[in-house]
Amino acid sequence: MDNNIRITKQFSFETGHALYGYDGKCKNVHGHSYKLSVTVIGKPITDNTNVKFGMVIDFGDLKKIVKEEIVYVFDHATVFNKNTPHVELAKELENRGHNVLLVDYQPTSEMMVIDFSKKIKSRLPEHISLHSLKLQETDSSFAEWYASDNV
Template sequence: MAKVRLTKEFRFEMAHALWNYDGLCKNIHGHSYILYVTVIGEPITDQANPKLGMVMDFGDLKRIVNQEIVDKLDHAVVLSDRTPMLEQLNIPQMFERFFVFDYQPTCENMIADFAERIIKRLPAEVKLHSLKLHETATSFAEWFAEDN
């Protein structure tokens, strides 16, 4: 049977700052991110399987991406572990969703991290094909399995 690609869109709000950057993004600021997740596989042909005709249930893909990315990062602040004085930023009322990444939280680095997280959770017969992460309406990063 032919391979088919499925894409699901996710949206979340997140703030970040880029440590040691030479532009405006060195300041804490937020984005309305849009993440497109595309998987590829063959539709199930087993007549007894309740997922007959599906590559993957969209609900299962939604659960994976929400658990790994959206539920954690929506309305969060993300900084690099190289940012000095991180302890002073940990104000409980304002920073309940505060994450320190071991990388600079650029769109490029985040999309590579997201790919790793999603790949680990997909069923064996379904592969991650691509990700597209919009940071703004006109700026985005893309990740393709064939490139990695």
């Protein structure tokens, strides 16, 4: 028997962004209360001398990784695609003391979740795999990343 188990931890953060070249309201600077669900998969530790006995990964360890890689970086920041003229707006906001994040992609939920998957995967222990991410932008809109879709 394989006994792979998925565990999920949820996070929330506030981030502003603008979509350069978009043909709707989202071309304007605005923000979202994002909700991020991080699901990892692995086998529970069977060594009963290990303090993490019975756990796939300690929720606290997963929390540390996601907070450091995503939440602390994106929370209360405004994200712009650095490959657009928004870079000038970003510089102006930075000069006025705003927390600005320049990324090399259009900061849609889809592209953010791809970025997040790379950052989280690089920090997971060897025996744990990233199964999926769900980034909820509004109550009714979200993007999902699944490892099985990206093999």
